[in-house]
Amino acid sequence: MKASPHVQARLLDLLALDTRLTQLDHQARSLPELTDIARLEKQADDLDAEVVRTETALSDLQREVARADAAVQQVRDRAARDQTRLDAGTGTSKSLQGLQHELASLARRQAVLEDEELEVMERVEAAQAEAQGAARVRDGHGAQLAQLRTARDEKLAVVRAERETVASGRDAVVADLSDELVALYERIRAQRGTGAAALVQRRCGGCRLEMNAVERGRVAAAAEDEVLRCEECGRILVRTEESGL
Incomplete structure (x- = not known):
């Protein structure tokens, strides 16, 4: 399973849309x-x-x-x-x-x-x-x-x-990802609330924990299109220009 820079960007889009859906659901209930x-x-x-x-x-x-x-x-x-x-x-x-x-x-x-x-x-x-x-x-x-x-x-x-608008945009993003990656994302999302997290300044955006030196080395050495997961929370890690590696 690969995750090219384009795919990783779409994962961030999916994460943002899911976050907005969660916010809207909370707004409706509150x-x-x-x-x-x-x-x-x-x-x-x-x-x-x-x-x-x-x-x-x-x-x-x-x-x-x-x-x-x-x-x-x-x-x-x-x-x-x-x-x-x-x-x-x-x-x-x-x-x-x-x-x-x-x-x-x-x-x-x-x-x-x-x-x-x-x-x-x-x-x-x-x-x-x-x-x-x-x-x-x-x-x-x-x-x-x-x-x-x-x-x-x-x-x-x-x-x-x-x-409805956000959900429609989400459907378009999901259609742009592989079934295997979407299945992994949804499985993690069901367990953790979010399926992916941006890696910013060596911190996972999901669990907010900073990577140790060994983990930073592993991520830094990984291929650009390799699907990475946070060692602590299991979310899919999306590398960004601010990853700090």
């Missing part, structure tokens, strides 16, 4: 919106549950008002019938007196029921305000979440577009 979206999504269920709770409480009170109103109306209807009978003056004196007593009792009962209905209606107003407040909080939360998702999608679209 968008600040992702943290905020995850936090808001966790809150969403609680806010929905609060809306359901307040709306249920309001519905229960509204039914209570309806029952109270029906009770008041029932007393009113009974009082109206008694008043009609009393106004007609039909019946014995005792029965008419009984109607008068019942009307007084119904009036007291109606006053009590109306007070109770008023108290429930006041509770309904408070429950309506609470339900409306819960709905506003939930809707505001939903709007914020939608904005964050839009911002996330827009940023991801930019990252993905660049990634």
Whole structure:
């Protein structure tokens, strides 16, 4: 397996493209919106549950008002019938007196029921305000979440577009290398994160370790197109004008 200066230059191109792909993938995973979206999504269920709770409480009170109103109306209807009978003056004196007593009792009962209905209606107003407040909080939360998702999608679209361009350039570089060299590069890359490293000032760009004298001699004596690997990390070494040999 040979690595001419042209091939070594293409290896550096491949390394740069892979580094950029790694950066783009990290950028996509590290968008600040992702943290905020995850936090808001966790809150969403609680806010929905609060809306359901307040709306249920309001519905229960509204039914209570309806029952109270029906009770008041029932007393009113009974009082109206008694008043009609009393106004007609039909019946014995005792029965008419009984109607008068019942009307007084119904009036007291109606006053009590109306007070109770008023108290429930006041509770309904408070429950309506609470339900409306819960709905506003939930809707505001939903709007914020939608904005964050839009911002996330827009940023991801930019990252993905660049990634496609970089990946396309990588494919072109890979096509310019031998299958054997690419296979070696990919195998090392899977193990080390990068498959090749530039040799600069006698240091491997992958592990950052400086070569010892024996290793420098071996590399310096190697043929120009020989595929060299770092003795420490195993990456393919790409010699440059700054190798320092």
